[in-house]
Amino acid sequence: MKVARDVVGVLGDAERPVVAAALLHDVGKLGCGLGTMGRVVATLAIAGTSRSTLEAWAGGRGFTGRVGRYFCHPESGALLLEAAGSDAFTVAWAREHQNPSGSWSVDARLAEVLAGADR
Numbered sequence: 001m002k003v004a005r006d007v008v009g010v011l012g013d014a015e016r017p018v019v020a021a022a023l024l025h026d027v028g029k030l031g032c033g034l035g036t037m038g039r040v041v042a043t044l045a046i047a048g049t050s051r052s053t054l055e056a057w058a059g060g061r062g063f064t065g066r067v068g069r070y071f072c073h074p075e076s077g078a079l080l081l082e083a084a085g086s087d088a089f090t091v092a093w094a095r096e097h098q099n100p101s102g103s104w105s106v107d108a109r110l111a112e113v114l115a116g117a118d119r
């Protein structure tokens with residue numbers, strides 16, 4: 001909610017898909033099966049593990065499976081939002097929000113506001 005409030009605070013009368021992106025960009029984390037402490041450990045594990053290994057883990061079981069699904073949350077969230085009929089902007093931001101600044105396909109000004117509100 002703070003991210004959405006910050007986005008509306010910066011953009012004023014923000015468009016609905018942008019506010020939805022602020023609220024829903026991490027929806028893919030819901031399916032990873034990790035609580036707060038698990039996410040802390042997963043973040044450390046992700047830092048020391050290759051992308052290909054993490055992606056392979058995502059289809060597996062146990063803690064490494066949960067870490068892999070946590071790592072893949074942008075794509076899984078985007079797929080959920082797509083299936084729900086979300087706006088293309090909302091879907092794109094879910095998919096790209098963890099990518100480096102400047103590599104986003106969405107409007108750069110809106111992306112910077114969203115990324116800034118999420119820090």
Ligand SMILES: [Fe+2]
Nearest residue numbers: 025026097098
């Ligand atoms: Fe995220």
